[in-house]
Amino acid sequence: MCAYNITWSKNFRTGGLPITIHLTTEIAGLELANPTILAAGILGISGLTLKRVAKAGAGAIVTKSLGLKPRSGYKNPTVVQVDGGLVNAMGLPNPGIEHFSQEIKETKGIATPIIASIYAFSPKEFSIVAEKAIEIGADGLELNVSCPHAHKTGAEIGQDPRLVEAVVKEVKRIVEKPVFVKLTPNVADIARLAKAAEMGGADAITAINTVKAMVIDVETATPILHNKIGGLSGPAIKPIAVRCVYEIYSAISIPLIGCGGICNWRDAVEFLEAGASAVQIGTAIATKGPRIFKQISEGIKSFLVKKKLRSVREIVGTAHKK
Ligand code: RRO
Numbered sequence: 001m002c003a004y005n006i007t008w009s010k011n012f013r014t015g016g017l018p019i020t021i022h023l024t025t026e027i028a029g030l031e032l033a034n035p036t037i038l039a040a041g042i043l044g045i046s047g048l049t050l051k052r053v054a055k056a057g058a059g060a061i062v063t064k065s066l067g068l069k070p071r072s073g074y075k076n077p078t079v080v081q082v083d084g085g086l087v088n089a090m091g092l093p094n095p096g097i098e099h100f101s102q103e104i105k106e107t108k109g110i111a112t113p114i115i116a117s118i119y120a121f122s123p124k125e126f127s128i129v130a131e132k133a134i135e136i137g138a139d140g141l142e143l144n145v146s147c148p149h150a151h152k153t154g155a156e157i158g159q160d161p162r163l164v165e166a167v168v169k170e171v172k173r174i175v176e177k178p179v180f181v182k183l184t185p186n187v188a189d190i191a192r193l194a195k196a197a198e199m200g201g202a203d204a205i206t207a208i209n210t211v212k213a214m215v216i217d218v219e220t221a222t223p224i225l226h227n228k229i230g231g232l233s234g235p236a237i238k239p240i241a242v243r244c245v246y247e248i249y250s251a252i253s254i255p256l257i258g259c260g261g262i263c264n265w266r267d268a269v270e271f272l273e274a275g276a277s278a279v280q281i282g283t284a285i286a287t288k289g290p291r292i293f294k295q296i297s298e299g300i301k302s303f304l305v306k307k308k309l310r311s312v313r314e315i316v317g318t319a320h321k322k
Helices: 046-055 100-105 123-135 161-174 191-200 234-249 266-272 284-288 294-306
Strands: 006-009 020-023 025-027 031-034 036-038 060-062 079-082 085-088 114-118 140-144 181-184 205-206 212-213 229-233 256-259 278-281
Touching: 020 294, 036 294, 046 060, 046 100, 046 294, 085 234, 114 123, 123 140, 123 161, 140 161, 161 181, 161 191, 181 191, 191 205, 191 234, 205 234, 229 234, 234 256, 234 266, 256 266, 266 278, 266 294, 278 294, 284 294
Parallel strands: 036 060, 036 278, 060 114, 114 140, 140 181, 181 205, 205 256, 256 278
Antiparallel strands: 006 020, 025 031, 079 085, 085 229, 212 229
């Protein structure tokens, strides 16, 4: 469990007694070996890839967003590379929650918590998908109320505080396991949405999903994505995500998980200082591969040693004191 915890054997502050550095992180009752989490939508679609990411050192794993029924998603092109990231409009492709049970079964034996990202079109439907996700073995849920280009779901729900509260309430009525709520940055006041989720009973907030975006081929004057509108992820959105985490931190008392453009340990520490207790990594896996989880954990550990701190907890929210 504590694979990345280390001990200083010679410590002068404690008169020579060893000091243990803790990377272990607790989020809403879930024990993570370290604060790095696989973000929804990347490598989270099969049991095999979930296991691969766990072995690579992620502290927890979020699946691709799953709905009540199978969905094929939008036609190609669904992803385009831009300066500083990717713009995607996949269209929530997934095999449906029932079919995913097979994939979760394949992860049996791994200690890494698996969080099912789920979406639905109404509070009632959210609770049905939530119940099934727990039945098939998820350790927790992340409610996707933030996909920027879906109709009658995603951010169309997540932009309305009353709907967000209603969705979370309905899910929490049915489910005892931890429920995270993933928010959209495409709103005027993200802290208001976070508060609404907390009021509904959310156990943690994930901030942020992708930023609504578009790319046009200049020569042919044609929108490149088949869906025309998509969501921007990657380093380009990191300052937006850090600002969102910073704003939400002062507004709520449940834990926050930072997400958006994290590529290295410095990015991760920036999110922790803004108020996140853990970080999700997505787009960077496309360029750096799953080894990024260990690299970031090692980097955080070295940062703690350099600052003479003992736990990740000691960095969380420190930027608010300045
Ligand atoms: O599948 C997608 O197109 C998608 C989803 Br569910 C999401 O939450 N965010 C995003 O950028 N794309």
